[in-house]
Amino acid sequence: MNTVNIIRLEFPSKSVNESFARTAAAAFAIQLDPTVEELGDLKTAVSEAVTNAIVHAYPDSIGQIGMKLRILERDTLEITVRDWGRGIENIEEAMKPLYTTGGEERSGMGFTIMQSFMDSLRVRSSPGKGTTVVMRRTIRPRITGK
Amino acid sequence: MTITSAYDRGRLTVYLSGELDHHAAGEAIHGIDELLDEFLPRDCVLDLSGLSFMDSSGIAVIARARYRMQSLSGRIWIECPSPQVQRVLDAACIDRLVPVTSGNIGGLR
Numbered sequence: 001m002n003t004v005n006i007i008r009l010e011f012p013s014k015s016v017n018e019s020f021a022r023t024a025a026a027a028f029a030i031q032l033d034p035t036v037e038e039l040g041d042l043k044t045a046v047s048e049a050v051t052n053a054i055v056h057a058y059p060d061s062i063g064q065i066g067m068k069l070r071i072l073e074r075d076t077l078e079i080t081v082r083d084w085g086r087g088i089e090n091i092e093e094a095m096k097p098l099y100t101t102g103g104e105e106r107s108g109m110g111f112t113i114m115q116s117f118m119d120s121l122r123v124r125s126s127p128g129k130g131t132t133v134v135m136r137r138t139i140r141p142r143i144t145g146k
Numbered sequence: 147m148t149i150t151s152a153y154d155r156g157r158l159t160v161y162l163s164g165e166l167d168h169h170a171a172g173e174a175i176h177g178i179d180e181l182l183d184e185f186l187p188r189d190c191v192l193d194l195s196g197l198s199f200m201d202s203s204g205i206a207v208i209a210r211a212r213y214r215m216q217s218l219s220g221r222i223w224i225e226c227p228s229p230q231v232q233r234v235l236d237a238a239c240i241d242r243l244v245p246v247t248s249g250n251i252g253g254l255r
Contacts, residue, residue: 040199044201047201
């Protein structure tokens, strides 16, 4: 699908930036006229992806996180969250509900929530090189909105 | 995120407000732990009506509070989540662990 609009952000893997990332994604998504529920879903999915990068990619250091937001044809929002950190050895295992290596502040539900709240989720990772998470969600035009 | 509380006849109500994400989760876990240590309540209510956002880090906070209340042989439940918070609770099937009520029902009897 062709790109209608695109924005790229890069920020350090500090937990204070979780709020910034989801708020920025929501602000970009506004042009698709999402419902409050859709906006909440997008913010939640971004929060999970960025938190995973902060907790798992750079457990002992501060690294960079890239976030690319694209609006595609047919009212689809694509969110890419990328890090250049530790990577995931076993993606299938990492995506299982309740699986976590992130300590008491993580529940192991991050990927489950991303899958539940978005239409699609793809994860690519290379140990030692980093992880890329790509999520898509179509925002259906509202009958009274456009 | 801020934590306030009220205690009355064995029931501790913990009010969480603001945004509960990974950045805030550690503070929330330790804040609730301190309240439970101080009051040793029979019942604990997590009032989430003031939360404007929560992600799965909030699930870890709730699971920790449940574990602590189990160790006190007490009860715990969640009250008044917003629609966004409710969707996260539903995705995690939290009601298998902790009852969720839409309003203050004066306790589970």
